[in-house]
Amino acid sequence: MDPHEAAQRSARVAAVFDRVADTYDSVGVPWFTPIAERLVAEVAPAPGERALDVGTGRGAALWALAGAVGGTGHVTGLDLAPAMIDATRREAAERGLTTVDLVVADAAAPDLPAASFDLAVASLVLFFLPDPSAALRAWHTLLAPGGRLGLSTFGSRDAAWEQLDDVFTPFLPPQLLDARTSGTRGPFASDSGVEELVATAGFTEVRTASFEQAVTFVDVEQWRLWSWSHGQRTHWDAVPGERHADVLAAGAERLEAARDSDGTFTLTQQVRLTVGVRPVVSPRWT
Numbered sequence: 316m317d318p319h320e321a322a323q324r325s326a327r328v329a330a331v332f333d334r335v336a337d338t339y340d341s342v343g344v345p346w347f348t349p350i351a352e353r354l355v356a357e358v359a360p361a362p363g364e365r366a367l368d369v370g371t372g373r374g375a376a377l378w379a380l381a382g383a384v385g386g387t388g389h390v391t392g393l394d395l396a397p398a399m400i401d402a403t404r405r406e407a408a409e410r411g412l413t414t415v416d417l418v419v420a421d422a423a424a425p426d427l428p429a430a431s432f433d434l435a436v437a438s439l440v441l442f443f444l445p446d447p448s449a450a451l452r453a454w455h456t457l458l459a460p461g462g463r464l465g466l467s468t469f470g471s472r473d474a475a476w477e478q479l480d481d482v483f484t485p486f487l488p489p490q491l492l493d494a495r496t497s498g499t500r501g502p503f504a505s506d507s508g509v510e511e512l513v514a515t516a517g518f519t520e521v522r523t524a525s526f527e528q529a530v531t532f533v534d535v536e537q538w539r540l541w542s543w544s545h546g547q548r549t550h551w552d553a554v555p556g557e558r559h560a561d562v563l564a565a566g567a568e569r570l571e572a573a574r575d576s577d578g579t580f581t582l583t584q585q586v587r588l589t590v591g592v593r594p595v596v597s598p599r600w601t
């Protein structure tokens with residue numbers, strides 16, 4: 316992908332997240348935060364460390380990092396969507412966090428000092444980037460020798476969730492059918508695919524931990540609100556307004572397969588945590 320096309324693609328992604336910044340991760344459905352907290356635990360930040368949260372969004376990983384590194388540490392959160400950064404910066408102030416910086420920057424090549432972080436995380440971000448390998452090399456450079464990287468990406472979903480999401484498929488243009496985020500092909504389709512990306516960027520001790528994350532909706536309306544509040548907004552946007560009611564009805568029908576005895580709906584997704592270390596002896600491009 317040429318640099319102009321890549322920049323346009325990233326700008327389109329950021330524009331979607333700008334539009335959802337006010338509702339993102341705040342419609343009463345725990346999802347991004349539990350995933351990010353597992354990721355942060357996997358890279359084990361210690362008091363006093365300098366942490367980077369790439370694609371921080373509304374701070375799902377940032378708050379956990381800030382708590383772990385404490386008042387003697389520091390956390391930088393970056394995101395390409397200015398509305399995400401504005402909202403998260405306001406929340407950092409409300410939380411009284413003085414050791415957190417938030418910057419608008421492209422994760423593809425952040426303009427930050429080399430070797431200035433002890434750890435970096437990117438929760439549910441890498442698959443959005445036009446050139447994930449180049450981004451990983453850039454993050455490698457930002458880490459001090461011995462610094463740790465942690466990524467979360469998606470594995471498979473349960474059958475009910477796949478069928479639910481398929482309500483959008485007939486409306487999606489080819490670029491939204493790119494399955495990177497849902498991980499059915501390419502490097503994001505397997506643990507080894509993501510591990511190879513990370514290892515090829517110069518990281519060592521690369522390993523994967525996976526877990527199953529459930530999401531529960533109290534009713535169909537909560538599913539609609541939730542799907543509208545994050546990146547899936549692009550799927551709703553692809554549906555002509557006069558067909559929204561049809562898609563909602565089809566979604567309600569398919570959610571029945573996930574109904575629990577208490578009347579709520581539960582879907583499950585495998586989440587992959589991939590971690591690696593910048594070796595003390597660096598590869599030749601750094």
Ligand SMILES: C[S@@+](CC[C@H](N)C(=O)[O-])C[C@H]1O[C@@H](n2cnc3c(N)ncnc32)[C@H](O)[C@@H]1O
Pocket residue numbers: 325328329332333340347348351369370371372373374375376393394395396399420421422423437438439440443444546
């Ligand atoms: C699915 S959200 C994850 C946010 C957060 N890490 C979390 O776990 O809730 C993806 C985030 O990546 C950001 N993003 C996408 N492409 C980016 C890029 N090229 N540079 C920086 N941020 C980017 C989006 O704006 C969005 O906030």
